[in-house]
Amino acid sequence: MADNPDQSESANQAIAPPSAIVSICARFENDPNRMLDILLDVQDQFRWISGETMEVVASQTGLSRVQVEGVASFYSFLSQSPKGRITIRLCDDIIDRFAGLAEITGLFERELGVKVGETSADGAFSLETTPCIGMCDQAPAAMINDVVVTKLTPARAREIVAALKRGEQPEDIAHGPKDDLSPYEQAIGMVENNIRLGGDVLLGSVPKEAGLKKAIATKPASIIDTVEAAGLRGCGGAGFSTGKKWRFAAAEPSERRIIICNADEGEPGTFKDRVLLTERPDLLVEGMTIAARATGAREGLIYLRGEYIYLRAHLEDVLAERRERALLGEKILGVDGFDFDIRIQIGAGAYICGEEGALISSCEGLPGEPKTRPPFPVNCGYLGFPTVVNNVETFCHAARIMDRGADWFFEMGCEGSHGTKLFSVSGDCRKPGVYELPYGLSLLELLELAGAEEAAAVQVGGPSGTMIDRANFHRKLGFDDLATGGAVIIFSGQRNILEIVEYYMSFFVHESCGYCTPCRVGNVFLQKAIGKFRKGLANPEDIDYMRDLSATIIETSRCGLGMTSPNPILTTLENFPLVYSAVTKPTSDRIRATFDIQSAIEDARKLAKRRSHIFDEDFTK
Amino acid sequence: MSDPDFTFTIDGKTIAGKPGQTIMEAADEAGVYIPRLCDHEGLRHQGGCRICTVKAEGRSVAACTQPAAAGVVVESETDHINKLRRDLVEMLFHEGNHLCPICEASGNCELQAMAYRLDMTAPTKFPFLEPCRELDASHPDIALDTNRCISCGRCIRASQDIDQKGIFGYVGRGIHRRVAVNGNNLAGTDADIADNAVSADVCPVGCIIRKGVGFATPIGEREFDQGMIGTDIEGKRRD
Numbered sequence: 001m002a003d004n005p006d007q008s009e010s011a012n013q014a015i016a017p018p019s020a021i022v023s024i025c026a027r028f029e030n031d032p033n034r035m036l037d038i039l040l041d042v043q044d045q046f047r048w049i050s051g052e053t054m055e056v057v058a059s060q061t062g063l064s065r066v067q068v069e070g071v072a073s074f075y076s077f078l079s080q081s082p083k084g085r086i087t088i089r090l091c092d093d094i095i096d097r098f099a100g101l102a103e104i105t106g107l108f109e110r111e112l113g114v115k116v117g118e119t120s121a122d123g124a125f126s127l128e129t130t131p132c133i134g135m136c137d138q139a140p141a142a143m144i145n146d147v148v149v150t151k152l153t154p155a156r157a158r159e160i161v162a163a164l165k166r167g168e169q170p171e172d173i174a175h176g177p178k179d180d181l182s183p184y185e186q187a188i189g190m191v192e193n194n195i196r197l198g199g200d201v202l203l204g205s206v207p208k209e210a211g212l213k214k215a216i217a218t219k220p221a222s223i224i225d226t227v228e229a230a231g232l233r234g235c236g237g238a239g240f241s242t243g244k245k246w247r248f249a250a251a252e253p254s255e256r257r258i259i260i261c262n263a264d265e266g267e268p269g270t271f272k273d274r275v276l277l278t279e280r281p282d283l284l285v286e287g288m289t290i291a292a293r294a295t296g297a298r299e300g301l302i303y304l305r306g307e308y309i310y311l312r313a314h315l316e317d318v319l320a321e322r323r324e325r326a327l328l329g330e331k332i333l334g335v336d337g338f339d340f341d342i343r344i345q346i347g348a349g350a351y352i353c354g355e356e357g358a359l360i361s362s363c364e365g366l367p368g369e370p371k372t373r374p375p376f377p378v379n380c381g382y383l384g385f386p387t388v389v390n391n392v393e394t395f396c397h398a399a400r401i402m403d404r405g406a407d408w409f410f411e412m413g414c415e416g417s418h419g420t421k422l423f424s425v426s427g428d429c430r431k432p433g434v435y436e437l438p439y440g441l442s443l444l445e446l447l448e449l450a451g452a453e454e455a456a457a458v459q460v461g462g463p464s465g466t467m468i469d470r471a472n473f474h475r476k477l478g479f480d481d482l483a484t485g486g487a488v489i490i491f492s493g494q495r496n497i498l499e500i501v502e503y504y505m506s507f508f509v510h511e512s513c514g515y516c517t518p519c520r521v522g523n524v525f526l527q528k529a530i531g532k533f534r535k536g537l538a539n540p541e542d543i544d545y546m547r548d549l550s551a552t553i554i555e556t557s558r559c560g561l562g563m564t565s566p567n568p569i570l571t572t573l574e575n576f577p578l579v580y581s582a583v584t585k586p587t588s589d590r591i592r593a594t595f596d597i598q599s600a601i602e603d604a605r606k607l608a609k610r611r612s613h614i615f616d617e618d619f620t621k
Numbered sequence: 622m623s624d625p626d627f628t629f630t631i632d633g634k635t636i637a638g639k640p641g642q643t644i645m646e647a648a649d650e651a652g653v654y655i656p657r658l659c660d661h662e663g664l665r666h667q668g669g670c671r672i673c674t675v676k677a678e679g680r681s682v683a684a685c686t687q688p689a690a691a692g693v694v695v696e697s698e699t700d701h702i703n704k705l706r707r708d709l710v711e712m713l714f715h716e717g718n719h720l721c722p723i724c725e726a727s728g729n730c731e732l733q734a735m736a737y738r739l740d741m742t743a744p745t746k747f748p749f750l751e752p753c754r755e756l757d758a759s760h761p762d763i764a765l766d767t768n769r770c771i772s773c774g775r776c777i778r779a780s781q782d783i784d785q786k787g788i789f790g791y792v793g794r795g796i797h798r799r800v801a802v803n804g805n806n807l808a809g810t811d812a813d814i815a816d817n818a819v820s821a822d823v824c825p826v827g828c829i830i831r832k833g834v835g836f837a838t839p840i841g842e843r844e845f846d847q848g849m850i851g852t853d854i855e856g857k858r859r860d
Contacts, residue, residue, distance in 0.1 A: 065804060069801065070792050520798065558668060
């Protein structure tokens with residue numbers, strides 16, 4: 001296979017010998033459910049996944065090649081063409097754009113001699129962009145292979161390229177060349193926590209294992225009662241009662257149950273789980289262990305988004321240490337029959353995997369497509385077993401609730417939204433970072449804390465949430481008013497709302513899994529429609545068109561992505577109508593602006609290799 | 622597991638349901654047609670095209686995957702729901718290159734037939750995406766034009782579950798998601814003209830083409846020239 005002429009034509013292409021692929025598969029016991037790990041390893045070692053490689057993986061794992069290709073082609077971090085030894089992924093979030101991404105991009109392109117999307121001829125570098133990597137509080141940011149660099153300036157970017165060209169390791173560039181750093185020190189050496197305000201529950205002082213010790217002193221059923229009585233609701237955004245979820249999973253008759261932590265923090269503008277994973281990993285694992293105790297689960301998974309792979313060693317450290325201290329593994333804290341262990345599943349660049357069913361699909365080695373509901377994961381989840389999927393923050397809260405009691409938690413916050421919440425604040429403010437505050441405070445209070453005097457528009461809950469204007473800043477943060485998984489993205493009056501909306505729509509187009517028609521196709525149409533407004537080609541009736549199309553997408557989509565993807569358009573139409581009407585004034589000659597003759601004839605003009613006598617006004621010039 | 626049979630209603634009609642049945646399965650048995658494209662008799666349900674969207678107790682669900690339950694009030698043939706369905710059919714038309722006058726599937730095409738059923742008679746408001754994917758004519762008996770594919774996945778399920786072959790599969794994500802073959806091209810697979818997956822019934826559009834028989838049945842005498850899509854199911858109804 002190594003003699004394949006298709007492969008030998010470029011000396012710089014890493015050719016994966018079948019024997020190496022066979023041993024990668026063997027490391028994962030040829031288990032098709034570990035497909036994502038297998039392909040990530042192949043990508044890591046050989047920098048691409050060729051058709052021949054897919055054949056080998058398929059035969060080792062008992063799948064067909066097209067099934068392997070289905071996975072390889074789904075995730076952004078897997079590639080079917082050769083990538084450089086160093087892949088630089090510039091974070092292309094709207095916050096990064098406003099923080100000077102264009103200049104940084106230009107600089108990388110010039111210094112590396114490649115454009116975004118290209119790989120250098122010597123196979124050394126690939127330059128790409130990627131959606132939000134969870135560093136909005138320190139934008140512009142980028143991934144270099146598995147590490148993260150933040151607060152990029154042109155000078156820093158130049159320095160990075162020079163160091164990479166000298167052959168320095170990305171790790172050393174990201175956190176300084178120190179050998180004796182622990183994984184934790186490495187992580188905080190490259191990414192700042194930016195904890196601006198610690199509250200009583202998560203970011204204040206947290207006694208170790210206090211919740212777990214109380215949990216083993218009580219019956220599993222009463223753990224669930226406590227969590228339910230505390231009023232804890234899922235912190236990922238959907239807000240389902242955590243106690244109920246655990247109760248359903250515990251009630252389903254089954255030999256195996258699974259606890260999964262959703263650490264696929266992909267909603268643009270959200271980064272609070274990054275901070276918890278860095279600073280409170282023990283609390284997270286403690287919460288998962290309590291959930292295992294409550295439901296009778298023996299297996300756990302932490303689904304860590306590929307963008308946070310720099311935290312893997314740190315988390316593995318924590319898990320290993322807990323195993324040593326009998327906090328994981330068999331007979332936890334000496335309790336007979338209390339066995340529970342956790343494996344980390346790394347993602348590979350797919351926002352949709354934050355959706356519960358898609359996350360489970362991804363853990364099973366499949367493309368990250370949501371599952372048909374019902375059955376629900378609590379009844380039939382990972383590999384068909386009852387599965388609890390909770391957000392990082394939710395597990396941390398649960399551990400604290402077990403320690404301090406349901407009443408303590410219930411009394412914080414407001415009706416329907418109890419306890420505290422971590423807010424990821426970014427954008428046009430003086431103090432971006434993480435704030436832990438009780439639910440029920442007004443957005444205005446949070447903006448004051450963050451030093452956002454210039455705020456003119458705030459995206460609460462990320463693109464799938466709500467964009468609100470000043471008149472709504474008094475509204476309360478909580479499930480029943482302004483719901484958010486944590487993101488609070490602040491825009492000053494200098495920012496172009498339509499640019500933000502167009503960016504968010506392109507994000508959803510990029511991240512739709514494509515399973516259902518309305519989300520796959522409808523979002524592309526919405527993106528094109530908003531593009532017309534941006535170009536000044538929209539008619540007043542295009543507003544109705546967008547509303548109408550949005551309604552269809554929301555009503556017919558299969559999962560939460562399509563049910564919320566029109567929100568950037570709908571909420572700005574609602575709260576910033578003048579932004580739209582300003583660019584849809586009827587033209588003076590009453591010609592419909594919609595039809596752009598110049599772009600319509602562009603293809604013909606190229607084919608004919610001449611200009612149009614009729615439509616190119618400057619033809620004679 | 623001996624849950625009793627039950628009844629529920631679709632647009633006011635009483636429908637008999639058995640435990641484990643989806644709304645669509647029960648409706649089909651009762652002779653009530655719910656429009657669908659990705660669903661096909663004998664294949665697993667997918668719930669991808671969303672044409673079979675109905676309201677169950679006021680909530681939008683896909684009838685092909687939503688379990689029927691006792692007493693549920695289902696709405697299907699309302700103006701609002703048919704408008705949603707028409708939007709979805711239009712999306713599929715605009716996503717691919719569906720030029721009925723030059724397509725050999727015309728008259729047998731379920732997408733075209735669905736457009737007629739849902740009164741998609743005027744030019745539509747959506748932009749055309751005009752994909753330009755390579756035609757795969759490598760196989761002696763079968764050709765594949767994925768520019769006409771509507772991603773229903775019926776061929777994938779038929780090949781996996783009925784033929785036990787797995788010739789087709791989805792690759793890519795989002796708007797780039799498409800049906801691909803298990804190999805470099807169709808000739809490189811063990812696809813056979815006798816496969817269920819490539820039978821005239823399975824591909825609802827003109828994507829999987831059986832060579833040499835395209836116009837064996839002339840236009841005007843084809844399946845949907847005889848009657849509107851869904852009439853076979855509606856013919857079963859007795860009231």
